[in-house]
Every structure is written in C-alpha cells, then in structure tokens.
Amino acid sequence: MSIFEYNGCALVAMVGKNCFAIASDRRLGVQLQTIATDFQKIYKIHEKLFIGLSGLATDAQTLYQRLVFRHKLYELREERDMKPETFASLVSALLYEKRFGPYFCQPVIAGLGDEDKPFICTMDSIGAKELAKDFVVAGTASESLYGACESMFKPDMEPEELFETISQALLSSVDRDCLSGWGGHVYVVTPTEVTERILKGRMD
C-alpha cells in the first residue's frame, strides 16, 4: 500500500455562481482499520478561503499548522486577508521547499478572490499547481470522483443546487473506495455566508 493511501481520504471542490463548495469524507484509518469517523480534513484559513488536505494525516496536520502560521504573519504585516491565488502560491512554495523529502499531501484550495470571484485549485505533493474552472478532486477516491463530477457538474449552479451536486458526487464516489467515506463534510461559501453540513453516508 502506498504512503498516500495509508490513512485514506476523499476531497472535492466545485465552483458555482458567485460561490464555491468544498467537501471531504470523515474517515481516519490505519490501512484497512477505521480509527475515527469524525476526522477533519478541510480547514478554514479565513472567511473566504478554505484548504482541504488529503494524503498522510500527520503531514496534513503539520502542513496546516505551518500554513496558519504564515497566514497570521501575513495578516499582521499586510493588515488584510490573503487572496486565494496568493495563498495557492504560498502552498506551492512550501511544498517545493521539501522537494527531496516531501510532505505526503495533496491539497485542494478553494476561495473567493477579488470581487468575490470563486477560485479553486489542486496541487501534487511537490507543489505543481493545477487551476480549474469547474471542479478539482484529490485523495484515494479521486478516480471515482473525476467520473462523478464530470457527469454531474453544470456551470453557474446556485448554492443549494451546488450543495446537492457535490454531496451526491462525494457519496457515490466514496462508496466505491474502501479507504474513504464513513460520512461527509461539506462547506458551501457565498460572499455573505458559510454553511457547514454533515452528510449521512454508508458507514461501511
């Protein structure tokens, strides 16, 4: 089993009309054994910027702590929140610093940039950015997620429809992956509010 599949994770982010949604599964496992069913994989950087970290859980937690540290310093110096594009470059730089001994993580970044324009991107474990206009996926269920998102996605969805779409894509994909699932966690972010929901899924 590869080191990226040791803990198991499924992440997806989608763009809607002036909003975005980011969703993850809730399992923490040690290979085939499930340890926890309420493990957090999506973190808030500021009100309009979220990052999901898939891969090895210990690296995801450490990387998140380093990113929060860097963002807090940025906020103190610049007296404003970081734009999502800038944050993505920060993550990419931090990952490439460890080019010959990398963090075993694949991040998914989603945020609202200038004029509340939705921004999503993903990266590999050494910082290669991949921007997308529609959706990005990561984790052990990524192949199923690509298929589900490709068929279910429509551009310019409203927040309620976006929530339904991303939830169905996530739940149907994790049901085909034995290392992720055991519930779902979805954030839908618009310029005025953030809605956090827990999904009821198959617990096997």
Added chain:
Amino acid sequence: MSASQSVKKIIEINPYMLGTMAGGAADCQFWHRNLGVKCRLHELANKRRISVTGASKLLANILYSYRGMGLSVGTMIAGWDEKGPGLYYVDSEGGRLKGTRFSVGSGSPYAYGVLDSGYRYDMSVEEAAELARRAIYHATFRDGASGGVASVYHVGPNGWTKLSGDDVGELHYKYYPVEAEVVEQEMAELPVT
C-alpha cells in the same frame, strides 16, 4: 467491498449444508460447487446423506493437495446430519477445525469481539441471528474491506433457511440513530413593524 455490494458470500452446497466465502471468490465458488458434486455422489453410492464431518474432510483434503499453489480459501462448513448440527472451519493452508463458533476474513477480529461477548450456548434462534447480524455489522464498520449486505441463515434438522439480508448502511442508523442536536442559539427574522 469495492467490486460489488451484493456478492453472495454464503454458498448453498445442498439443501442442508452451507459454506461461507472468504479469500478468493473464484476459489471458494468453484471448490464449494465441487464439494456439492462429491456429496451427491456419496449419497448415490452409499444411499444416505454425507455427514458434515465427512463433507468438511473432503474439502480439506482437496485444499491440502493444492497447498502452496496459491489457492486462497477461508471457509466455514455448516450443516445438519444424524449427529445434529455441525460446524467446521476449513482453509487453503490445509487447516480443519471443529467448533461451536468461528469468524473468518479480514473483518474477523472485530466480529469475534462482539460474538464472544454476546454468545451463550442456550440462545434462542432470534437472539443468535441478531448476535450474528451485529457481529457482521461491527466488522463492516471498522474493516475497510468488509461491507454491503449482512446475510443471516439458520441451519436446522430440515435444512437451511435464509432469515434476513440487511444492508449494513441501513443497519448502522437502526442501531445508532442520528439524534437531533439541541439548538443552542438560533437566528430568527424580526417581525416587520
């Protein structure tokens, strides 16, 4: 679990004998069917049904002869014969054990925990079925490679009957219903004056 949610893991060898499937699906299906053939030939040659002891030994001897060639079979043979109920564990390493309770497969440690703590020799059929169902459910919850449907069969003097086949996704919410959270603070629209 990923390939199919509805794989039949209990194989009906004949109307009074069942085999369970763990390990390689093809190996289990083929050799159980082969065992069914051998049991029928025994009936025709000896004018009486084969005992569970005999049937399990037939399978164990075949698997032993293929030892080291890569067969993967972890099975339980359950049946009813003149001596009453019989349960044997047989595997592709060549092992064969008689016992009163077994659990097999990657999820078996989790099932054993529930099975061993709830088992009594004098349980009723309903109690035993519910214990088995719970043991399978707990294995599917913790083990990534287990899931789908929890099938429960009963083997009695007149042969086997299927008692239930429950989707474990639904069993979870039946055993652990989601409770409505107590709302601490709720925002409400002010009445327009």
